Amino acid sequence: MGANTYLTERERGILEGATVGLAGAGGLGSNCAAHLVRAGVKKLVIADFDVVSESNLNRQFFFRDQIGQKKVEALAANLRRIEPELQLSLHDVRLSPENADWTFAGCAVIVEALDSADAKSMLLGSLLPMGKPIISASGIAGWGRSCEIRQRRIGKNLILIGDTASDIRNGLAPVSPRVGIAAAMQANAVVALLLGEAL
Numbered sequence: 001m002g003a004n005t006y007l008t009e010r011e012r013g014i015l016e017g018a019t020v021g022l023a024g025a026g027g028l029g030s031n032c033a034a035h036l037v038r039a040g041v042k043k044l045v046i047a048d049f050d051v052v053s054e055s056n057l058n059r060q061f062f063f064r065d066q067i068g069q070k071k072v073e074a075l076a077a078n079l080r081r082i083e084p085e086l087q088l089s090l091h092d093v094r095l096s097p098e099n100a101d102w103t104f105a106g107c108a109v110i111v112e113a114l115d116s117a118d119a120k121s122m123l124l125g126s127l128l129p130m131g132k133p134i135i136s137a138s139g140i141a142g143w144g145r146s147c148e149i150r151q152r153r154i155g156k157n158l159i160l161i162g163d164t165a166s167d168i169r170n171g172l173a174p175v176s177p178r179v180g181i182a183a184a185m186q187a188n189a190v191v192a193l194l195l196g197e198a199l
Contacts, residue, residue, distance in 0.1 A: 031180055047093055135189045
């Protein structure tokens with residue numbers, strides 16, 4: 001992709017040198033990863049155990065000819081179409097308390113992009129003690145009400161994106177616009193943290 005001419009040399013160096021972790025490569029994770037790469041991040045650790053399905057195509061950064069492929073591999077191919085020189089560490093695993101900490105040990109910032117409340121809780125419980133910033137999301141289902149998707153700081157190292165209420169369990173569909181807004185806000189928070197802006 002070449003140097004991002006909209007950034008200073010110092011900013012480019014920070015973004016290119018930082019390793020960002022993505023826990024999940026679905027609607028949030030795949031879109032957040034694309035935003036991060038376009039912003040200048042070149043080192044990603046991506047963990048997801050799932051495969052691309054047709055139902056993912058309404059909101060995730062995958063394509064019809066990738067149905068059936070492992071999400072981490074399909075996402076890596078798509079991200080390399082944006083920036084061929086990426087350094088990607090891919091983990092085709094279901095994250096658990098036994099592997100979450102070492103999977104993301106080398107990351108400066110971690111993006112929580114998991115589907116279920118239990119998985120989110122497990123990840124935060126495993127990673128917050130590491131003292132690294134985590135950008136999480138909750139409440140992004142449905143459509144409209146984009147002004148309700150907000151960024152909140154919870155404690156020292158957790159930033160939460162979402163409205164904290166809308167949920168597919170309440171009959172709301174996960175659709176591209178709101179999922180995309182939240183993923184972009186997660187990426188924006190990562191970039192701001194790496195470049196030293198207070199959130």
